[in-house]
Amino acid sequence: MKEVTEKSSSGENKLIADRREKLGRLRIGNAFPNDFRRDSLAGELLSAYGERSGSILDKDCITVRVAGRMMAKRIMGKASFIKIQDSSGQIQIYIEKDRVSVEIYQAFKSWDVGDILGVEGELFKTKTGELSIRAEQIRLLVKSLRPMPEKWHGLVDQELKVRQRYVDLIVSDETRRVFQLRTEIIRFLRSSLDTLGFLEVETPMMHPIP
Structure with a gap:
């Protein structure tokens, strides 16, 4: 291997x-x-x-x-x-x-x-x-410097799919569809909450606190 x-x-x-x-x-x-x-x-x-x-x-x-x-x-x-x-x-x-x-x-x-x-x-x-x-x-x-993934199988390694999401989005129709749907859902929720007067606040849950 x-x-x-x-x-x-x-x-x-x-x-x-x-x-x-x-x-x-x-x-x-x-x-x-x-x-x-x-x-x-x-x-x-x-x-x-x-x-x-x-x-x-x-x-x-x-x-x-x-x-x-x-x-x-x-x-x-x-x-x-x-x-x-x-x-x-x-x-x-x-x-x-x-x-x-x-x-x-x-x-x-x-x-x-x-x-x-x-x-x-x-x-x-x-x-x-x-x-x-x-x-x-x-x-x-x-000009693209890196070769594309194999034509029929795309990215099969799940870890690579996450780490190289940009490549997965290029070769996978399903991945693009999921992210397009996710974007539409987030846009709808944000618009609805904004209309109701909610304030969007980012918490430091996933970020280091200085």
């Missing part, structure tokens, strides 16, 4: 080193633009346009700008599919080399799952009927 853990740690360290090397090259090239502004969320697009037919979407020419973390990547020669995830859900992006430019496409191929991207493009339906965005522009906004 110890040997497996050491091999896993060694492999992760190599991945982190590789990503840091990529980060160094990106810094030289003035990467990470801060002028990208999204105008849509993945979940909102799926709710608003998920049931529309492909022909109607092609006719309407709906251009959107989304930003999110790349959760999956599938390269197929001159075109690729990725999934990006924001606070509302995931949406598929279709990237063609000839559409975004050869230079950008080559750069995209070196980006890693976990990186945060900005995408602008038109909505369309794939042959399987999945709502997607045909990228006209794609930009790397934030």
